[in-house]
Amino acid sequence: MKIEPATVNDLEQIEAIEQAGFNTAEAASLETYRKRLAVLADTFLVARADNSDVLGFIVGPAVKERFVEDWMYEDTPQNLPQGGHQLVFTIATAPTVREQGIGSKLLTALTNVATQAGRTSMALTCLKDRIPFYEKNGFTNVGVADSVHADEIWYNMEKQLKRSV
Structure with a gap:
């Protein structure tokens, strides 16, 4: 398995993983992923099997805002060239490879990208049921988010990053 930037050819597999992992109200469309790839090419990563199948993906913008805000799901912000905060809109793995550490590897890979770009946090x-996974990966629960996305109760998870020297 390798982790690398997503490509246009990955979008159908990314969308299939998205639909398998999120309910209709939570899931983003193929068109949304097309737009995200165009805007967030350097912070849109896939975990790829040796046969080139997409096993999972992670995507989000690097911005001045500390936390994900609902408006960002509709109007994807451009990545800052340096500094700011790395946000994660989505991290998901294919149902057939869950519980194999791929999500953690994707988080580590994006953390490395963010650290190299001088981001303050991720x-x-x-x-609520996903909090232990993110805590295991170095994130801290900082409380209920302001989000009303999909009429769910969301929690802000944050990880401080060490600046690369």
Whole structure:
């Protein structure tokens, strides 16, 4: 397995993983992923099997805002060239490879990208049952998010990053 930037050819597999992992209200469309790839090419990564199948993906913008805000799901912000905060809109793995550490490897890979770009922190929102996974990966639960996305209760998870020297 290798982790590398997503390509246009990956989008159908990314969308299939998205639909398998999120309910209709939570899931983003293929068109949304097309737009995200165009805007967030350097912070949109896939875990790829040796046969080139996409096993999972992670995507989000590097911005001045500390946490994910609902408006960002509709109007993807451009990545800052340096500094700011790395956010995660989505991290997901294919159902056939869950519980194999791929999600943690994707988080580590994006953490490395963010650290090299001088980001201060990495943050995401998640549902309550996902909190232990993110805590295991170095994130801290900083409380209920302001989000009303999909009429769910979301929690802000944050990880402070060490600046690369």
